[in-house]
Every structure is written in C-alpha cells, then in structure tokens.
Amino acid sequence: MKIIRCKKKGMTLIEAIISVALLSVLIIPISGLVMTSINTNKRAEIKQEATYIGQKLLEEMKVYDEIILGVTKEFQLLNGQKITKVGESDNFVGKFIVDKYDVELSLNKDNQFVYDNNIVSNEINTNEMDVVVEFVSNNTIKYNNVNYVISDNLTIKTPNNDTDELEVINGNGTVIFKVTKASERKNKILFVINNDFKGDVNIDFHNERDEEVSIYVKKNSAVTGNLNINAFRGKIRIYNNINNKDKNKIGNLYNINVVVKNKGNELFKGEVLQNILIK
Numbered sequence: 001m002k003i004i005r006c007k008k009k010g011m012t013l014i015e016a017i018i019s020v021a022l023l024s025v026l027i028i029p030i031s032g033l034v035m036t037s038i039n040t041n042k043r044a045e046i047k048q049e050a051t052y053i054g055q056k057l058l059e060e061m062k063v064y065d066e067i068i069l070g071v072t073k074e075f076q077l078l079n080g081q082k083i084t085k086v087g088e089s090d091n092f093v094g095k096f097i098v099d100k101y102d103v104e105l106s107l108n109k110d111n112q113f114v115y116d117n118n119i120v121s122n123e124i125n126t127n128e129m130d131v132v133v134e135f136v137s138n139n140t141i142k143y144n145n146v147n148y149v150i151s152d153n154l155t156i157k158t159p160n161n162d163t164d165e166l167e168v169i170n171g172n173g174t175v176i177f178k179v180t181k182a183s184e185r186k187n188k189i190l191f192v193i194n195n196d197f198k199g200d201v202n203i204d205f206h207n208e209r210d211e212e213v214s215i216y217v218k219k220n221s222a223v224t225g226n227l228n229i230n231a232f233r234g235k236i237r238i239y240n241n242i243n244n245k246d247k248n249k250i251g252n253l254y255n256i257n258v259v260v261k262n263k264g265n266e267l268f269k270g271e272v273l274q275n276i277l278i279k
Contacts, residue, residue, distance in 0.1 A: 050260040050267035053098050057105055058272045061256045062200075066277045075278075083107070090252065092278075102261045110231075110253045110273070129190040129216070130182045131166045135225070138199035141168075141176075148176045153202045158187075158234075160208040187211050191227060193219035200226050202273070207234025214239065228273040229253075251277030 060078060067075050073085040075092075083094035083105060090109035097103065126132050134142040141148050153171035166179040166189065187209070197219075207213045212235040217227055229238060253275055260268040 046262055047267050049099070050101055050262060053101055053103065054258045054260045054268035054270050057103070057258045058256065058270050061105075061107075061258075062272055062274055064274070064276055065251065066279075068279060077105075081105075090278075098260075100262065101267070104257075104259045104261075106257045107254045107276070108257070110255055126190060128186060129188045130186050131179050132190045132192065133168070134192045134194065135197045135201070135227070136194050137196045138225070143168075143177060143179070146177075150176065150201070152199065153204075155204045155206065157206040158189075158209055158213050160210070187213045188216065189213065190216045190218060193217065193223050193225055193227065195220070195223055197223060197225035200228060202228045202230065204230050204232050205236060206232050207236055209234060212237055226275070230273055251275050 057077070069075055069085065074082050076082055077094075079098075081094055081096040081098075081103075083092050085092050092107040094105045095103070131143070136142050136147065139149055139151075141150050148168075151171035154176075155169040155171075157167040157169070158165070159167060161181075163181055164178055165181045165185070168176045168178075170176050205215070214237045215229065216239045217229075219225075229236075253273060256272050256274055258268070258270050259266060
C-alpha cells in the first residue's frame with residue numbers, strides 16, 4: 001500500500017506581498033473611518049460646550065430688568081465680564097474669553113418700537129380696539145370667549161386685505177385662529193395679560209399694511225409674565241399699560257445677541273429680546 005503524504009506549502013513571497021497589500025487596503029479606510037469618527041465626536045463636543053456657554057449667557061441676560069452703569073459706562077456679568085456702552089448710543093458690547101472660546105455679547109436697542117408708558121388702565125376702551133386677545137395662562141389665550149392652546153412662540157399677522165383683521169399662528173406653523181375684518185378698521189390691538197400668566201411668550205409680529213398698527217399690552221405690576229414682541233415687518237407702536245407709579249420702571253427693548261467662536265469658527269449664535277432699564 002502506497003502512502004501519499006502532502007507537504008504543506010509555505011507562503012511564497014508573492015503571496016505575502018499580496019496579503020500585505022490587501023491588508024493595507026483594508027486598514028487605511030478603517031483607520032480613516034476611526035479618525036473621522038474621533039474628529040466628529042471632538043467637533044460635537046466643542047460645539048456642545050460653546051452652545052452651553054452661549055445659552056447660559058442668554059439665560060443670565062433674561063434675568064435682568066434693571067442695570068445700573070458705573071462711572072465708566074459699563075456693567076459686569078456674574079462672572080466679572082465687562083459690557084461697555086458704545087459711544088453715545090444706547091447699545092452695549094462686551095468681548096471676552098470663556099475657557100477657550102471667544103465670546104461677544106451685545107445689547108442693541110430696538111428703535112422700531114415706540115413706547116408710551118403714560119396710559120393708565122381706565123384710559124383703555126376695548127370698544128376702540130379691532131381685536132382683544134387675553135393671555136389667560138402660560139399655554140392658553142382667549143379670543144371671543146374661546147380658549148386656544150399656544151406654544152412659547154407665536155407669529156401674529158395683520159393682513160393687508162379686506163377680509164382678515166388678524167391671524168395668530170403657533171410655533172409649529174399651525175393657524176390658531178383668524179379674526180374677520182372689523183367694519184371700521186382702527187389698526188388697534190389689545191393684549192390683556194392675566195395675573196395667572198407667568199411665562200414668557202415670543203411674538204413675531206408681521207404688519208403687512210401700509211398703516212401703523214398700535215399694540216396695547218395691559219397688565220398690572222403683579223404680573224410676572226412677559227410678552228416679547230419682535231417686529232418682523234411694518235411699523236408698530238407699542239403701549240405698555242401699567243400703573244402710574246410703575247411707569248418709570250419700564251426699560252427699553254433690547255436685542256441681546258451672543259456669539260461664541262473657537263479659532264475663528266462660529267459655533268453658537270443666539271438672540272433674546274428683553275426689556276431692561278439701564279441707567
């Protein structure tokens with residue numbers, strides 16, 4: 001009986017070269033994916049840190065309702081950063097470093113609004129208003145004895161047509177309600193804020209008419225809630241209806257912007273509207 005034994009062949013040089021080449025072809029993309037993942041995670045971490053810094057500063061600015069300037073026409077934030085008045089304007093700016101991030105915080109007075117704090121409660125006649133909207137609680141408004149659920153962000157339009165007086169849109173784009181044009185348009189709108197309203201609602205107001213629209217905000221001094229009205233289009237006049245004894249405590253409306261950068265790259269940009277009395 002003949003026994004045949006097969007000898008195990010070793011790897012030839014050519015096979016070794018081919019194996020190394022194939023291995024390198026596989027390793028390079030994998031290492032590239034690993035490095036890309038690491039860089040992506042690092043960028044996400046940096047952006048998250050910058051966002052935290054920016055949002056923290058915006059939240060701090062929302063707390064202020066009165067700021068007293070020093071002789072150098074500047075004030076300090078909680079962590080000591082200085083915000084300085086820009087020349088003779090009503091604007092303020094501060095540039096500083098938080099950790100490794102370059103931060104710019106600016107307050108720009110919104111000159112599109114005209115405030116009249118001399119109106120007392122008994123001078124407002126609801127019969128002279130085209131629309132009266134009542135802010136009942138944080139998430140509820142009332143019009144024509146019907147309650148509507150709202151978000152913290154609203155868009156309100158005064159259309160330039162002969163059928164609609166007002167259009168109220170929720171933050172998700174859903175139309176909450178429309179108001180039919182009054183028989184005699186006066187271009188006057190009244191927002192009544194109840195004592196139970198304790199939140200902040202941002203209102204983007206679009207006046208699509210050529211005429212000026214007057215907005216009356218009626219609340220007493222005990223109300224802690226606030227309406228932040230931002231004019232996106234058209235001319236608007238705002239009347240803050242408060243008690244006479246408090247009328248000197250209402251400040252101007254400021255657009256507060258915070259920009260956070262790292263190595264020249266903008267990582268965060270945020271804005272908030274706030275009434276602040278600066279003196």
